[in-house]
Amino acid sequence: MIALSIAELAEIVGGRLSDISPEQAARTSVTGSVEFDSRKITAGSLFLALPGARADGHDHAAAAVAAGAVAVLAARPVGVPAIVVDPAASDSRSGALEHDDAAGSGAAVLAALAKLAAAVAATLVARGLRIVGVTGSSGKTSTKDLLAAVLAPLGEVVAPPGSFNNELGHPWTVLRADENTDFLVLELSARHRGNIAALAAIAPPQVAVVLNVGTAHLGEFGSREAIAETKAELVQAVPKSGVVILNVDDSAVAAMAGKTAARVVRVSRAAPADVWAGPVALDELARPHFTLHAGVGASEVRLGVSGDHQVSNALCAAAVALECGATPQQVADALAGVGAISGHRMQVSTRADGVMVIDDAYNANPDSMRAALQALAWIARGEKPGAQPRRSWAVLGEMAELGEDAISEHDRIGRLAVRLDVSRLVVVGVGRSMGAMHHGAVMEGSWGAEATAVPDVDAAHALLRAELRPGDVVLVKASNSAGLTALADALISDDAGDR
Ligand SMILES: Nc1ncnc2c1ncn2[C@@H]1O[C@H](COP(=O)(O)OP(=O)(O)OP(=O)(O)O)[C@@H](O)[C@H]1O
Numbered sequence: 001m002i003a004l005s006i007a008e009l010a011e012i013v014g015g016r017l018s019d020i021s022p023e024q025a026a027r028t029s030v031t032g033s034v035e036f037d038s039r040k041i042t043a044g045s046l047f048l049a050l051p052g053a054r055a056d057g058h059d060h061a062a063a064a065v066a067a068g069a070v071a072v073l074a075a076r077p078v079g080v081p082a083i084v085v086d087p088a089a090s091d092s093r094s095g096a097l098e099h100d101d102a103a104g105s106g107a108a109v110l111a112a113l114a115k116l117a118a119a120v121a122a123t124l125v126a127r128g129l130r131i132v133g134v135t136g137s138s139g140k141t142s143t144k145d146l147l148a149a150v151l152a153p154l155g156e157v158v159a160p161p162g163s164f165n166n167e168l169g170h171p172w173t174v175l176r177a178d179e180n181t182d183f184l185v186l187e188l189s190a191r192h193r194g195n196i197a198a199l200a201a202i203a204p205p206q207v208a209v210v211l212n213v214g215t216a217h218l219g220e221f222g223s224r225e226a227i228a229e230t231k232a233e234l235v236q237a238v239p240k241s242g243v244v245i246l247n248v249d250d251s252a253v254a255a256m257a258g259k260t261a262a263r264v265v266r267v268s269r270a271a272p273a274d275v276w277a278g279p280v281a282l283d284e285l286a287r288p289h290f291t292l293h294a295g296v297g298a299s300e301v302r303l304g305v306s307g308d309h310q311v312s313n314a315l316c317a318a319a320v321a322l323e324c325g326a327t328p329q330q331v332a333d334a335l336a337g338v339g340a341i342s343g344h345r346m347q348v349s350t351r352a353d354g355v356m357v358i359d360d361a362y363n364a365n366p367d368s369m370r371a372a373l374q375a376l377a378w379i380a381r382g383e384k385p386g387a388q389p390r391r392s393w394a395v396l397g398e399m400a401e402l403g404e405d406a407i408s409e410h411d412r413i414g415r416l417a418v419r420l421d422v423s424r425l426v427v428v429g430v431g432r433s434m435g436a437m438h439h440g441a442v443m444e445g446s447w448g449a450e451a452t453a454v455p456d457v458d459a460a461h462a463l464l465r466a467e468l469r470p471g472d473v474v475l476v477k478a479s480n481s482a483g484l485t486a487l488a489d490a491l492i493s494d495d496a497g498d499r
Pocket residue numbers: 136137138139140141142143163187189211212307309310312313345346360362363364367368369371372
């Protein structure tokens with residue numbers, strides 16, 4: 001973070017000083033990072049006292065100061081120098097926070113954090129920082145990782161780790177930026193209407209990317225139109241002088257051109273646009289390659305990540321970099337260098353016994369399920385030189401939060417696995433949705449051991465240990481809540497030796 005005195009911080013967040021005199025607060029500056037985990041504190045840090053599920057940050061305030069924090073941002077006095085914000089006075093900016101016993105003080109500290117992040121972002125933007133915001137139903141984290149890579153040749157980039165994009169992760173990431181930062185890349189996600197507007201108000205992007213409008217969290221929103229309106233909050237937050245990058249292959253995204261005063265850059269993998277891809281081909285690991293076309297020229301792009309769906313993400317990242325002054329060749333080189341995106345997303349690894357595991361267990365919705373199954377089918381076909389046909393396994397768990405569409409969407413995925421000729425479908429978990437996936441596969445013509453239902457991760461692991469053969473390719477995918485990341489990890493660390 002940029003250096004600010006404790007007195008300035010108190011003024012920005014509207015808090016009062018506790019256990020520190022006004023003179024001392026004016027003389028003492030936060031020169032380090034802002035942390036909510038007391039173990040991450042270093043000299044000059046500001047510690048955020050947040051009530052968590054297991055521990056209350058207020059109880060760790062003294063330890064944080066002992067570790068080097070110069071002050072604590074807290075909801076009550078903590079016996080060490082602090083800026084105290086009053087729970088009763090907190091605004092509704094943190095309305096997304098679930099209301100439990102600690103919600104009042106958590107909301108107050110998060111509201112203060114948002115004010116601090118907004119002030120720091122405004123200061124840095126005035127000094128030339130460029131903020132890039134990404135939203136969409138699928139691919140935000142993937143695109144954020146690709147963006148960090150394509151912008152790196154142009155300057156210092158700050159981006160959140162993993163998918164840390166909520167009302168804590170977003171302002172916390174903003175506060176990682178300082179005078180040396182050229183680009184701040186932010187992932188904006190929504191569980192409710194207004195979430196994206198609130199996050200964008202903290203750090204208004206000069207460049208916004210909208211990837212797609214799918215059915216993720218359909219249960220929460222009720223309709224795809226409501227999801228589209230919520231994603232459009234990002235383009236509405238871009239100033240007239242900014243740029244909005246739209247994946248026009250998605251009609252709901254293309255329609256957002258009418259909702260912004262900023263310049264629009266259209267991106268397509270299907271037809272000529274401002275930035276577009278020539279025909280896309282896949283290599284033996286389903287890594288796409290294509291010609292990147294833009295007004296300033298063209299380049300040959302070979303992605304280091306698997307899945308045809310990464311093409312749109314890469315094109316959007318490319319469009320941002322081109323807007324920021326990169327050449328098509330710089331973009332192609334940077335994209336080729338991204339071998340893995342944040343964990344458990346289409347990570348392909350091959351075990352010593354030749355079993356290939358595609359770990360896509362971080363998350364799932366109908367769109368990303370389809371994309372992953374297509375990549376599995378492609379790899380199993382083994383058509384490319386040097387590749388071999390493989391027996392394919394789709395080990396799938398529940399796609400959460402689909403509301404009333406849950407049954408039909410799971411049924412469709414079961415049927416799709418059969419249509420794509422997946423050799424073995426393993427449906428993991430009990431309940432109506434998983435029953436529908438299994439039933440869908442059977443109705444589509446699956447018989448015998450081709451579609452198997454198992455109650456849990458342990459049963460799936462036992463089945464796979466018993467039946468996987470060298471050369472098989474296994475996709476592991478579900479919503480995070482299904483816990484299949486542990487299965488993917490276990491499968492990768494298994495090898496022929498421990499069977
Ligand atoms: N453009 C896309 N279309 C469909 N699926 C995609 C796309 N991009 C990524 N995916 C898949 O969606 C899943 C989640 O990817 P990623 O984490 O990048 O998305 P996200 O939007 O950040 O998700 P979250 O909402 O959980 O933060 C992965 O399985 C990934 O392979």
